[in-house]
Amino acid sequence: MEISPNQLSNYASLLWNAVIEYSPKIISAFIILIIGIYAIRLISRIIKKIMVKRELDPTLTKFLADILIWALRILLFIAFISKLGIETSSFVAILGAMGLAVGLSLQGSLSNFAGGMLIILFKPFKVGDTIEAQGQIASVLEIQIFVTKLLTANNQTIFIPNGILSNGTIINYSMQGQRRADLTIAISYATDIKKAKDIITEVLRKNPKILQQPAADVSVKNLTDNAIQLAVRPWAKNEDFWAVYSDTLEQCKEAFDAAGIVIQPYVRESSLKN
Numbered sequence: 524m525e526i527s528p529n530q531l532s533n534y535a536s537l538l539w540n541a542v543i544e545y546s547p548k549i550i551s552a553f554i555i556l557i558i559g560i561y562a563i564r565l566i567s568r569i570i571k572k573i574m575v576k577r578e579l580d581p582t583l584t585k586f587l588a589d590i591l592i593w594a595l596r597i598l599l600f601i602a603f604i605s606k607l608g609i610e611t612s613s614f615v616a617i618l619g620a621m622g623l624a625v626g627l628s629l630q631g632s633l634s635n636f637a638g639g640m641l642i643i644l645f646k647p648f649k650v651g652d653t654i655e656a657q658g659q660i661a662s663v664l665e666i667q668i669f670v671t672k673l674l675t676a677n678n679q680t681i682f683i684p685n686g687i688l689s690n691g692t693i694i695n696y697s698m699q700g701q702r703r704a705d706l707t708i709a710i711s712y713a714t715d716i717k718k719a720k721d722i723i724t725e726v727l728r729k730n731p732k733i734l735q736q737p738a739a740d741v742s743v744k745n746l747t748d749n750a751i752q753l754a755v756r757p758w759a760k761n762e763d764f765w766a767v768y769s770d771t772l773e774q775c776k777e778a779f780d781a782a783g784i785v786i787q788p789y790v791r792e793s794s795l796k797n
Contacts, residue, residue: 545608552606559599567592635669638685642666652697653761657683660696696761701734703758704768708775709750709787716743716751722782723755726774732763733771750787 567588574584643666648654652663654673659681661673671688673681696702710719720741727739737758744754755775759767779786 548606548608552603555606556599556603559595559602563592563595563599566595634686635684638687638689639666639668639671641689642671642685647693648695648698652695654696655694656688657691659683696764701737701758701760702764703737703756704764704771706755706757706768706771707744708753708755708772709747710753711749711785711787712751714751714784716753718782719753719779719784722778722784723753723775726771726778727755727757730757730767730770730774732759732767734758734760 570591571584571588574587642648648663650663650666654661654663659673659675661675661681663671664674664680665672668685670682670684673683675681708719708723710716723741724739727733727741733739734757739757740754741756742754743751745752755771757767757771776786
């Protein structure tokens with residue numbers, strides 16, 4: 524099929540008229556896009572500065588800033604295509620349907636997302652705290668939106684989903700700033716209880732890492748078939764806890780040896796059946 528010069532001229536004229544007609548829309552749409560991108564960056568910086576000034580949690584600051592940026596980007600995109608003359612109502616309906624489908628397929632992830640929001644907002648722990656949760660005792664390395672990253676004492680990294688973490692029991696060992704060690708030392712019935720308690724009290728008094736307030740406690744915990752169990756409860760700062768724990772046991776053993784007191788070994792009781 525041959526195109527005559529007149530048809531070619533008509534096509535060129537229609538194309539030129541279309542360019543002239545839609546040029547203002549295209550130009551204005553791209554102006555809106557460029558201005559919107561710079562405006563979003565500026566708003567993001569201002570919001571982050573305000574949050575930092577109000578001393579909000581860094582994780583919460585980043586999360587809220589990211590949500591705000593993506594919400595503004597979506598609004599900017601809708602304004603951009605609307606300026607181009609594209610119908611936005613059907614586009615928004617498609618987005619809604621896609622969001623519903625994604626939400627149904629990612630119910631577990633949404634649960635973790637909601638758990639992360641609860642952890643960030645209510646702050647049962649923060650980065651650097653030592654916590655016990657889901658059978659694990661570890662330090663918090665990072666609070667992410669879907670998981671919390673922990674580091675154990677033997678240098679193992681653990682990722683716990685925020686959904687089960689926020690719904691379970693969490694023990695925060697760092698929140699109060701100090702912690703009590705609960706130790707048990709067993710002595711024989713032949714040992715003078717007061718003498719043993721005085722020796723332990725002196726050991727606790729000489730340790731500079733043990734806090735004077737709250738005062739340490741030394742008392743009889745239990746009377747078993749073969750031993751007197753003494754409860755030894757010194758207080759320490761969080762960073763000194765494990766040093767106090769081990770030093771107290773070692774120094775009490777050394778002091779008992781010097782005083783001629785023998786620590787009663789643990790004897791497992793068992794019943795014999797005929």
